[in-house]
Amino acid sequence: MRKPLTVGSLIPGRSIPSQPQITSLHTSPAPVAKKNGSSSTSRQQNVQHVRVKQRDQVFQVRAVPRETILSAALAQGQAIEYKCQQGQCGKCAVQLIEGSSCLSSPGNQEKDKLGSKLSQGYRLACQSTFRSMTQNS
Numbered sequence: 729m730r731k732p733l734t735v736g737s738l739i740p741g742r743s744i745p746s747q748p749q750i751t752s753l754h755t756s757p758a759p760v761a762k763k764n765g766s767s768s769t770s771r772q773q774n775v776q777h778v779r780v781k782q783r784d785q786v787f788q789v790r791a792v793p794r795e796t797i798l799s800a801a802l803a804q805g806q807a808i809e810y811k812c813q814q815g816q817c818g819k820c821a822v823q824l825i826e827g828s829s830c831l832s833s834p835g836n837q838e839k840d841k842l843g844s845k846l847s848q849g850y851r852l853a854c855q856s857t858f859r860s861m862t863q864n865s
C-alpha cells in the first residue's frame with residue numbers, strides 16, 4: 729500500500745509516491761430519475777419551437793411564452809427582417825413550417841395585413857405571440 733499524498737510529502741527531499749492513490753467516491757452510477765412515460769420521443773414533443781421561412785431563409789425560434797416570434801428570434805440571434813414592429817409594414821411576414829401549435833391565434837391586425845396569406849401559413853413575426861405554457865389550444 730502506498731502512502732497518500734500529503735502536504736508534507738511535497739517538501740523537497742522527501743520521497744513522493746510514483747503513483748498517487750485514487751479512491752473512488754462512487755461505486756455505482758447515480759440513479760437516473762424517470763418520469764412517467766418519459767422517452768426520447770416524448771422529450772422531443774416537449775421541445776417548444778417554431779420553424780419559419782422568410783425570403784428563402786429558415787429560422788428556428790425557441791418558444792418564449794407571451795413573447796412575439798420576432799422578439800424571441802432577435803434575442804436568440806435569429807436575424808428575421810422587420811421594420812415597424814407594429815403590424816403595419818408586413819416586412820416581418822414569415823411562413824410557418826413547424827410549430828403552429830405554439831402560437832396564439834392571429835389577431836385582427838394580422839388578419840387585415842395578411843388576408844388570404846394567413847391560410848397559407850403566413851404570420852407577422854412582430855404580432856404573433858407564443859402561447860403561455862398552460863394554454864392548451
Ligand code: FES
Pocket residue numbers: 810811812813814815816817818819820821852853854855
Ligand atoms: S415589422 Fe412591420 S408588420 Fe411586423
